[in-house]
Amino acid sequence: MTNQSRTSLLQDPTISYDRTLAAIDVGTNSIHMVVVNIKPALPSFTVVAKEKATVRLGDRDPKTGYLTPAAMDRATQALRRCQQLADSLRVDDLVAVATSAVREAPNGRDFLQQIEEELGLTINLISGQEEARRIYLGVLSGVAFDNEPHAIVDIGGGSTELILGDGREPRFLSSTKVGAVRLSAKFVTTDPISDSEFNYLQAYVRGMLERPADDLRSHLQADEPCHLVGTSGTIEALATLHAREHTGAVPDPLHGYSFSLEDLHEIVDQLRQMEYSDRCALPGMNERRAEIILPGAIILQEAMTLLKIPTLSVCERALREGVVVDWMLHHGLIEDRLRFQSSIxxxxxxxxxxxxxxxxxxxxxxxxxxxxxxxxxxxxxxxxxxxxxxxxxxxxxxxxxxxxxxxxxxxxxxxxxxxxxxxxxxxxxxxxxxxxxxxxxxxxxxxxxxxxxxxxxxxxxxxxxxxxxxxxxxxxxxxxxxxxxxxxxxxxxxxxxxxxxxxxxxxxxxxxxxxxxxxxxxxxxxxxxxxxxxxxxxxxxxxxxxxx
Missing domain, CATH: 1.10.3210.10 (Hypothetical protein af1432)
Incomplete structure (x- = not known):
């Protein structure tokens, strides 16, 4: 097969007009949808609308690991609302992916088949590595890497992705089964968290992230500087807490906001002393996020410590935007700095x-x-x-x-x-x-x-x-x-x-x-x-x- 024929497998040259695309991320904690207008002539996309529902698919049956009927019903209703919004905006195409919770549940594929039969919506199940790759694409679409290495940490409900890239090929992709929902359900029974549970949780996260963090660092040259980018609702919530504490106001957007590992230590110390009701009372903190914010903060703290990078910048683009970029790549719409990804x-x-x-x-x-x-x-x-x-x-x-x-x-x-x-x-x-x-x-x-x-x-x-x-x-x-x-x-x-x-x-x-x-x-x-x-x-x- 020639290079030209291989390339033709991945490109659809007929798409030369503006398109409206909806991308749905069916996660462990939430279902997110972003609707974008794609302009192939540039090429670029602009966000038209967003939808989010906290459905907690990760609240699986503790004995069997199955997705529960209640969680599946919440997810089905949320996906129906996403469809209705997409229809009202007259989207040309809708792409949906599912991650950790559906990946690991014995009845996860049955759930996706049920959604296809009930809603006519096809949801693509992706591996942890593929999830990390698409997160990388999403961050690339919103951050100028300038050929410098950037580590990316994405904290989800069921998994944490550690990624390293410099704007071209990802140097390292990993997905580890430590997530804010997973850890909260498995290890946290006290309120406020007891010292013994806190210490055990911290040690567990460190043990789980040590290997991927070391592997990521091994892909850096000696003394090569590396920036750290954080994505996900957990990191945005922590950035919001930091901004209110240190500046008195939350920037809008949060994209590009920075805080240090030292600042994060202070936030973790404060959160571990709070009861659930106190966390709920924090400005901008909803009840669902208050349940899992401490385990999520511990994941970020240990990741930054192991990566030895003292400062993190927030990126508001992640998996769902990566799904959009992947769609554009797959249809041959990107030939600039992301062209290296087009033949992945x-x-x-x-x-x-x-x-x-x-x-x-x-x-x-x-x-x-x-x-x-x-x-x-x-x-x-x-x-x-x-x-x-x-x-x-x-x-x-x-x-x-x-x-x-x-x-x-x-x-x-x-x-x-x-x-x-x-x-x-x-x-x-x-x-x-x-x-x-x-x-x-x-x-x-x-x-x-x-x-x-x-x-x-x-x-x-x-x-x-x-x-x-x-x-x-x-x-x-x-x-x-x-x-x-x-x-x-x-x-x-x-x-x-x-x-x-x-x-x-x-x-x-x-x-x-x-x-x-x-x-x-x-x-x-x-x-x-x-x-x-x-x-x-x-x-x-x-x-x-x-x-x-």
Whole structure:
């Protein structure tokens, strides 16, 4: 695959007019939505409206870890309000992501399926690494890094992200299971907090953040200065407390406001002595935030201490704005200082190819064949577009990674490795889909009894596996000797006769491609069953075709 064709997977050049986009972040503590007007000509976006609801999805059943019916109902109602606001503003597109609470709950995917059925809203579940990457994008859209390293700390209800970047590629991304809601539910039973609980909570947070903080610092050169940026409701609430205490007024916006670790120590000392009612009485502190502000402050205190950065600046852009930027990148609307992020999916796949020592030339040949089959059957056998095409490309590039484990059942190993590798830029269901398409490049066709197939919560994505995995099987067969024997393929459908002809042009006119034809005959069953067509291969040796 050429660089030009790879780039085309990620870009939609047709978007040249202003768009209104809504981005929803379904978090552990709150559901946030931001509605923005995107101006591709600049490119930039301006915030049109915001919506927030504290739904506490993180208040899970302590015994089972399940999302509770009450929390799911609160979230459903909040999402319905978000939809209504988006509709009233006539948004052109709506993108929603879910993070820690839904990621970890055994019934999290069932909840997302329920939302899709009840509201018609698709929510993409993203990994911790992907969450960190999108937070980085959100901060980049609001902070001038000037090629200098910036550490970012984002404190959520269920997780804390530590990130390091200089405006180009992120140097370090991490997501750790320490969040304000999680810690409050797990460790805080006294009011005001007792010395023993406070000391234990502080030690626990330090222990959890020590490794990622050390890893982040290892990506800094000796004596390289580093700025610290903080995002999230917890950090904004702490900045508000600091501003009232030290200036008597809260700046609006808070973006760019700074305070020191020494100042934070004072705030923590004050908060630990307060009862819940006292915290509620603090100016600007709502009841929900008052419940979790102390654990959140401890997380920030330990993060700043471990990172050895004494001052923090507030950034009001975070995950939801990162979702907007990612959408713009994915549609080819950004070519300036964020251009290095625009091919994140492609580069993440290629890094995985290298990681598992996949034969790159063979993988590219098979991907070329698979995409050729996709393009020639589009609007004839399927109506998929660029996004599904990209999933097929990724599966084709990675389908053989299971050989890294062993040759036997390597298709199953491929599924496991892809499913458990951080493919940045993809959502959880997209990674699951890529892994399944790759898993079915050989042996049986997709079956409902297979656990990996059932792991795809969305019927839409299961259908993608059903229809695209047969194309990958054919592509794999066409490179059976891993030498690029087939230079070109051309499909001629005769739907009225129930057949489709597959014309094959070998690189070498004298090559009978017997092994490829034999492999094709053994691998075409899934294609024929899925599309109810007989596949008839025809080897054209009249002339050779140019190389791929």
């Amino acid at each position: 999916r492609e580069r993440s796949v290629l890094q995985t190819v290298q990681k598992f020592r996949i034969n790159l030339s063979s993988a590219e040949c098979i991907a070329h064949h698979a995409l050729s089959l996709f393009d020639q059957t589009q609007e004839i056998l399927h109506d998929y577009g660029d996004e599904e095409r990209e999933l097929l490309w990724a599966a084709a590039m990675l389908h053989n990674c299971g050989h890294f484990v062993s040759h036997g059942s390597h298709h199953k190993h491929s599924y496991y490795l892809i499913r458990n590798t951080d493919l940045l830029g993809f959502t959880e269901v997209e990674i699951e889909t890529i892994a399944n398409i790759a898993r079915y490049h050989r042996k049986s066709c997709p079956k409902r009894k297979h656990d990996n197939y059932r792991n795809i919560s969305s019927k839409t994505y299961r259908r993608i596996v059903d229809q695209l995995s047969p194309l990958l099987r054919l592509a794999v067969a066409l490179d059976r000797r891993q030498r690029g024997a087939i230079a070109k393929l051309e499909l001629t459908p005769h739907l009225e006769k129930g057949t489709i002809l597959l014309h094959l042009s070998p690189h070498d006119p004298g090559d009978d491609c017997a092994l490829e034809l034999w492999s094709l005959d053994n691998k075409k069953d899934c294609f024929e069953a899925e599309y109810a067509l007989q596949l008839v291969p025809i080897l054209d040796t009249a002339s050779s075709s140019p190389s791929i």
